[in-house]
Amino acid sequence: MQDLAVVETDADDVDSTRKDRRGQRSTYAAQRIRDMIVAGELPAGDRIPERMITERLGISRTPLREAFKILEAEGLVHIEPNRGAMVVQLSLADVEQIIEMLIGMELHVAELACQRGTDAEIAEAERLHHEMVAAFERRDLLEYFNVNQLIHLQLFVCAHNDALTRVYKSESARIRRYRFASNREPSRWARAVAEHEMILDALQRREGAILRELLRAHHWSGWRATRKVLEPELP
Amino acid sequence: MQDLAVVETDADDVDSTRKDRRGQRSTYAAQRIRDMIVAGELPAGDRIPERMITERLGISRTPLREAFKILEAEGLVHIEPNRGAMVVQLSLADVEQIIEMLIGMELHVAELACQRGTDAEIAEAERLHHEMVAAFERRDLLEYFNVNQLIHLQLFVCAHNDALTRVYKSESARIRRYRFASNREPSRWARAVAEHEMILDALQRREGAILRELLRAHHWSGWRATRKVLEPELP
DNA sequence: CACGCCGATTTTGCATGCAACTTTTGCCGA
DNA sequence: TCGGCAAAAGTTGCATGCAAAATCGGCGTG
Incomplete structure (x- = not known):
């Protein structure tokens, strides 16, 4: 894995969901993405490419994909097979x-x-x-x-x-x-x-x-x- | 991956959640584990070793671990870092x-x-x-x-x-x-x-x-x- | 006999590689 | 110019390998 300290630029995660704790990367990613969705930073209907998030959060695809599953169960994200995750668009x-x-x-x-x-x-x-x-x-x-x-x-x-x-x-x-x-x-x-x-x-x-x-x-x-x-x- | 047809012994999954469809293995695993929990086949409080499920369902650990995250979001399973998934024990x-x-x-x-x-x-x-x-x-x-x-x-x-x-x-x-x-x-x-x-x-x-x-x-x-x-x- | 300690074994967390699939690009003919 | 189609590029799905953590097992000590 690449150097986390370099990739991580946000200062606001001195909390329990820091990504660099073994066993919490997916939880951390889910929380960050949840925040982005709720804040409207990721617009409804948009796809969420894995690479975009892995680069932004400095984690690999495996925990990220687990995070997508969590968010799908919460109803914030929809996963289409072979097309990945997208922000749920509510009517x-x-x-x-x-x-x-x-x-x-x-x-x-x-x-x-x-x-x-x-x-x-x-x-x-x-x-x-x-x-x-x-x-x-x-x-x-x-x-x-x-x-x-x-x-x-x-x-x-x-x-x-x-x-x-x-x-x-x-x-x-x-x-x-x-x-x-x-x-x-x-x-x-x-x-x-x-x-x-x-x-x-x-x-x-x-x-x-x-x-x-x-x-x-x-x-x-x-x-x-x-x-x-x-x-x-x-x- | 090993030969799925050999590993798969159940006859009851001619449905949409067949495990051998790309993009549905975690969904399939989640459904199967959900059934096992609801049926009491996996007792409350018990740990669910990854190997036990991967062998029984003939899938690899990656989609299984995604399934655990789904079930955790549903409240059926609890994941303890470095100790894996266990069936939730409700009071x-x-x-x-x-x-x-x-x-x-x-x-x-x-x-x-x-x-x-x-x-x-x-x-x-x-x-x-x-x-x-x-x-x-x-x-x-x-x-x-x-x-x-x-x-x-x-x-x-x-x-x-x-x-x-x-x-x-x-x-x-x-x-x-x-x-x-x-x-x-x-x-x-x-x-x-x-x-x-x-x-x-x-x-x-x-x-x-x-x-x-x-x-x-x-x-x-x-x-x-x-x-x-x-x-x-x-x- | 109970208890704690240390090495061996097992299990988990994550990154990565490869194949399958999707999307984009570029080219051709109408 | 515009479809349409095939190759190229990009993305996703999954298995696997490796490192970290937990668990097991045996041995010695109190």
């Missing part, structure tokens, strides 16, 4: 079905979170909420979007069900890109923040049924906005 | 969390199925129901179990949401073994059939709210029976 209907599922899961989780969340976990949701409002006031869209996702994830943490959390994370990742695209329709922004205010309140009072309905309304109007943006550009 | 809490999630999904799906299912799809559910009753009367436990799973899956088909169906299938596979184990507590059998009678009725009348509650009761009492069997043998 509008696909995105809608995934969102319908995620909303359904979150409504279920809302009640569990009210029953099971510890005070500390709910306090963490409140902390995130304030962080999100601060990002809103700064008009920092990216930060707002990220913290927003964390708040919804915190509901799953409160529900104390790892299976739900795992599936929610994985399926959210598949459509993260598209949800972010909806930020190009910012008219809903202030209204969404107001809805979150009520959502936090219901969670703190542990009113599961109310939280559920607030979330239902919140997500469906969010989806309507998203769909408006996505409609012209998705198959 | 009772893990199984309960997955079942809680599946029940939640199915309750959601119940309402969608009543709204969206075509008459033909609901008729198919009825056909499966009669098939299941026939298996019950024959006291054919395996057939009963299999058709029963198909009926619940048919609800997802009626709901016309591929994402829900996909996740349900994949997560069901992870705990299939444990659910089947609960058949060693057959006292609930007759009662379960009676519950299914009502479930089918509610579906045919498209009474989503009623179907939902029937399913909730059906699944939770099923889980209580399952837990009784699993409790002594799972961590």
Whole structure:
């Protein structure tokens, strides 16, 4: 293998998924490619040539091809025999079905979170909420979007069900890109923040049924906005 | 590579996942191993040596290791660096969390199925129901179990949401073994059939709210029976 | 007898080579 | 100019070889 230290130019991987650890190269590659896909750096529908990634990440083809299999199982990539991996291109209907599922899961989780969340976990949701409002006031869209996702994830943490959390994370990742695209329709922004205010309140009072309905309304109007943006550009 | 025709002794793979097709060996291996795990042929917690599978399936280590990555992403297998793949050992809490999630999904799906299912799809559910009753009367436990799973899956088909169906299938596979184990507590059998009678009725009348509650009761009492069997043998 | 240690054997992680397949290139005739 | 087709170039699928790590086995010590 060539000199890794020379090939590796990124400084941001001082983490546990460093590629130069025996037994983790495919995991590392999967994480890097996942990030590229979610960030939109690898556009939907594009092929991902093996050489491009092996050169960029400084690994050989064997662990890379394992990474592609992981990402295919996650639904981020599609592998066509003899033609290799390509970024999955979701249709509008696909995105809608995934969102319908995620909303359904979150409504279920809302009640569990009210029953099971510890005070500390709910306090963490409140902390995130304030962080999100601060990002809103700064008009920092990216930060707002990220913290927003964390708040919804915190509901799953409160529900104390790892299976739900795992599936929610994985399926959210598949459509993260598209949800972010909806930020190009910012008219809903202030209204969404107001809805979150009520959502936090219901969670703190542990009113599961109310939280559920607030979330239902919140997500469906969010989806309507998203769909408006996505409609012209998705198959 | 050695002579495949000699190594391959199984007669049951005249399907699309034949191992001797270029570009499908890992898929084929994943399917075969998946079957072995779900059937309990590879016990939970056991390591799966590469050599054992390569010899049994007549493929080389490269596609096999890709198959392991697929199965790890599906949650059926865990790969420990430098120690290879082992069958995931779920705890009772893990199984309960997955079942809680599946029940939640199915309750959601119940309402969608009543709204969206075509008459033909609901008729198919009825056909499966009669098939299941026939298996019950024959006291054919395996057939009963299999058709029963198909009926619940048919609800997802009626709901016309591929994402829900996909996740349900994949997560069901992870705990299939444990659910089947609960058949060693057959006292609930007759009662379960009676519950299914009502479930089918509610579906045919498209009474989503009623179907939902029937399913909730059906699944939770099923889980209580399952837990009784699993409790002594799972961590 | 239990326990730890060290060498031998086995198993895994990865890079690489080769064959099969796909895509591109370049050439010819219409 | 435009298909169309064949050779060339490039890519992928898989088996294999080698190095690193784990496991096994035997032996000595407490």
